Amino acid sequence: MQTSTHDDMSWTVAGAKAKLSEVMERAQLAPQTITRNGKPSVVVVSAEEWQKKTARRGSLAEFLLASPLRGADLDLQRQHDEPRDLSL
Template sequence: MQASTHDDMNWTVAGAKAKLSEVMERAQLAPQTISRNGKPSVVVVSAEEWQKKTARRGSLAEFLLASPLRGADLDIERQHDEPRDLSL
Protein backbone atom coordinates (compact mmCIF):
# COMPACT_ATOMS: atom_id res chain seq x y z
CA MET A 1 0.00 0.00 0.00
CA GLN A 2 1.43 3.34 -1.02
CA ALA A 3 0.15 6.70 0.29
CA SER A 4 -0.21 9.53 -2.16
CA THR A 5 2.58 11.71 -0.77
CA HIS A 6 5.95 11.27 0.88
CA ASP A 7 5.02 8.86 3.71
CA ASP A 8 2.37 6.46 4.99
CA MET A 9 0.41 9.02 7.02
CA ASN A 10 0.17 11.95 4.59
CA TRP A 11 -2.24 12.23 1.69
CA THR A 12 -3.15 14.77 -0.94
CA VAL A 13 -6.87 15.53 -1.31
CA ALA A 14 -6.96 13.70 -4.64
CA GLY A 15 -5.14 10.69 -3.20
CA ALA A 16 -7.41 10.55 -0.16
CA LYS A 17 -10.52 10.75 -2.37
CA ALA A 18 -9.25 7.97 -4.60
CA LYS A 19 -8.36 5.72 -1.67
CA LEU A 20 -10.80 6.74 1.06
CA SER A 21 -11.18 3.15 2.31
CA GLU A 22 -7.41 2.88 2.72
CA VAL A 23 -7.25 6.24 4.53
CA MET A 24 -9.93 4.98 6.92
CA GLU A 25 -8.15 1.65 7.47
CA ARG A 26 -4.85 3.37 8.21
CA ALA A 27 -6.58 5.85 10.55
CA GLN A 28 -7.44 2.89 12.78
CA LEU A 29 -3.69 2.55 13.43
CA ALA A 30 -2.43 6.14 13.24
CA PRO A 31 -3.74 9.62 12.39
CA GLN A 32 -3.78 10.37 8.64
CA THR A 33 -3.07 13.92 7.45
CA ILE A 34 -4.72 15.23 4.30
CA SER A 35 -3.02 18.22 2.68
CA ARG A 36 -4.52 20.83 0.38
CA ASN A 37 -2.25 23.01 -1.77
CA GLY A 38 0.77 21.48 -0.06
CA LYS A 39 -0.36 22.41 3.47
CA PRO A 40 -1.86 20.08 6.09
CA SER A 41 -5.62 20.68 6.11
CA VAL A 42 -7.29 17.93 8.15
CA VAL A 43 -6.38 14.88 10.20
CA VAL A 44 -8.43 11.68 10.05
CA VAL A 45 -8.42 9.61 13.24
CA SER A 46 -10.31 6.53 14.37
CA ALA A 47 -13.59 7.01 16.22
CA GLU A 48 -11.94 5.44 19.28
CA GLU A 49 -9.06 7.95 19.19
CA TRP A 50 -11.51 10.84 18.75
CA GLN A 51 -13.50 9.68 21.80
CA LYS A 52 -10.30 9.58 23.87
CA LYS A 53 -9.31 13.09 22.80
CA THR A 54 -12.72 14.66 23.35
CA ALA A 55 -13.89 12.82 26.48
CA ARG A 56 -14.76 15.08 29.39
CA ARG A 57 -12.41 14.52 32.28
CA GLY A 58 -14.35 15.46 35.38
CA SER A 59 -16.68 18.32 36.14
CA LEU A 60 -16.00 22.04 36.42
CA ALA A 61 -16.37 21.74 40.19
CA GLU A 62 -13.67 19.04 40.29
CA PHE A 63 -11.40 21.19 38.15
CA LEU A 64 -11.84 24.19 40.46
CA LEU A 65 -11.35 22.08 43.58
CA ALA A 66 -8.06 20.78 42.16
CA SER A 67 -6.77 24.29 41.40
CA PRO A 68 -3.37 25.11 42.87
CA LEU A 69 -4.88 28.49 43.84
CA ARG A 70 -7.44 26.82 46.11
CA GLY A 71 -6.79 28.00 49.63
CA ALA A 72 -4.28 30.64 48.48
CA ASP A 73 -6.37 33.27 50.30
CA LEU A 74 -6.28 35.72 47.41
CA ASP A 75 -7.50 39.20 48.27
CA ILE A 76 -9.55 40.20 45.25
CA GLU A 77 -11.60 43.37 45.42
CA ARG A 78 -14.48 44.07 43.11
CA GLN A 79 -14.19 47.32 41.19
CA HIS A 80 -17.06 49.72 41.73
CA ASP A 81 -16.65 51.75 38.54
CA GLU A 82 -19.68 53.23 36.80
CA PRO A 83 -20.97 51.15 33.88
CA ARG A 84 -19.70 52.10 30.42
CA ASP A 85 -21.99 53.92 28.03
CA LEU A 86 -22.60 51.46 25.20
CA SER A 87 -24.89 53.66 23.13
CA LEU A 88 -23.51 54.73 19.79
Protein backbone atom coordinates in the same frame (compact mmCIF):
# COMPACT_ATOMS: atom_id res chain seq x y z
CA MET B 1 -2.03 9.32 -4.98
CA GLN B 2 -0.48 9.20 -1.58
CA THR B 3 2.44 11.40 -0.73
CA SER B 4 5.30 9.85 1.17
CA THR B 5 6.20 12.83 3.35
CA HIS B 6 5.52 11.95 7.02
CA ASP B 7 5.97 8.16 6.94
CA ASP B 8 2.99 7.38 4.69
CA MET B 9 0.56 9.27 6.92
CA SER B 10 0.03 12.24 4.60
CA TRP B 11 -2.36 12.26 1.66
CA THR B 12 -3.33 14.74 -1.02
CA VAL B 13 -7.05 15.44 -1.35
CA ALA B 14 -7.15 13.53 -4.63
CA GLY B 15 -5.24 10.60 -3.12
CA ALA B 16 -7.50 10.47 -0.08
CA LYS B 17 -10.62 10.54 -2.27
CA ALA B 18 -9.30 7.76 -4.47
CA LYS B 19 -8.28 5.58 -1.52
CA LEU B 20 -10.71 6.57 1.23
CA SER B 21 -10.99 3.00 2.52
CA GLU B 22 -7.21 2.82 2.92
CA VAL B 23 -7.10 6.22 4.66
CA MET B 24 -9.75 4.99 7.10
CA GLU B 25 -7.93 1.70 7.67
CA ARG B 26 -4.64 3.44 8.37
CA ALA B 27 -6.38 5.96 10.66
CA GLN B 28 -7.16 3.03 12.96
CA LEU B 29 -3.41 2.81 13.62
CA ALA B 30 -2.28 6.44 13.37
CA PRO B 31 -3.70 9.87 12.45
CA GLN B 32 -3.73 10.53 8.70
CA THR B 33 -3.15 14.07 7.42
CA ILE B 34 -4.85 15.26 4.25
CA THR B 35 -3.14 18.17 2.54
CA ARG B 36 -4.56 20.82 0.24
CA ASN B 37 -2.20 22.82 -1.96
CA GLY B 38 0.73 21.23 -0.13
CA LYS B 39 -0.40 22.36 3.32
CA PRO B 40 -2.01 20.23 6.06
CA SER B 41 -5.78 20.73 5.92
CA VAL B 42 -7.43 18.01 8.02
CA VAL B 43 -6.49 15.01 10.13
CA VAL B 44 -8.43 11.75 10.05
CA VAL B 45 -8.38 9.76 13.29
CA SER B 46 -10.17 6.62 14.43
CA ALA B 47 -13.48 7.00 16.27
CA GLU B 48 -11.82 5.50 19.35
CA GLU B 49 -9.05 8.14 19.27
CA TRP B 50 -11.62 10.91 18.78
CA GLN B 51 -13.60 9.67 21.80
CA LYS B 52 -10.44 9.71 23.93
CA LYS B 53 -9.58 13.26 22.85
CA THR B 54 -13.07 14.68 23.37
CA ALA B 55 -14.17 12.79 26.49
CA ARG B 56 -15.13 14.95 29.46
CA ARG B 57 -12.64 14.57 32.27
CA GLY B 58 -14.49 15.31 35.48
CA SER B 59 -16.77 18.15 36.45
CA LEU B 60 -16.07 21.87 36.81
CA ALA B 61 -16.26 21.44 40.59
CA GLU B 62 -13.56 18.74 40.47
CA PHE B 63 -11.40 20.96 38.29
CA LEU B 64 -11.71 23.89 40.69
CA LEU B 65 -11.06 21.69 43.73
CA ALA B 66 -7.86 20.39 42.11
CA SER B 67 -6.61 23.91 41.30
CA PRO B 68 -3.13 24.74 42.59
CA LEU B 69 -4.60 28.11 43.66
CA ARG B 70 -7.04 26.45 46.06
CA GLY B 71 -6.37 27.80 49.53
CA ALA B 72 -3.97 30.46 48.22
CA ASP B 73 -5.86 33.17 50.17
CA LEU B 74 -6.28 35.42 47.15
CA ASP B 75 -7.92 38.77 47.81
CA LEU B 76 -10.26 39.14 44.85
CA GLN B 77 -12.35 42.27 44.80
CA ARG B 78 -14.89 43.34 42.25
CA GLN B 79 -14.44 46.76 40.69
CA HIS B 80 -17.31 49.11 41.33
CA ASP B 81 -16.69 51.51 38.44
CA GLU B 82 -19.60 53.24 36.79
CA PRO B 83 -20.67 51.76 33.42
CA ARG B 84 -19.33 53.41 30.28
CA ASP B 85 -21.54 55.87 28.41
CA LEU B 86 -22.20 54.16 25.05
CA SER B 87 -24.36 56.94 23.58
CA LEU B 88 -22.77 58.82 20.72
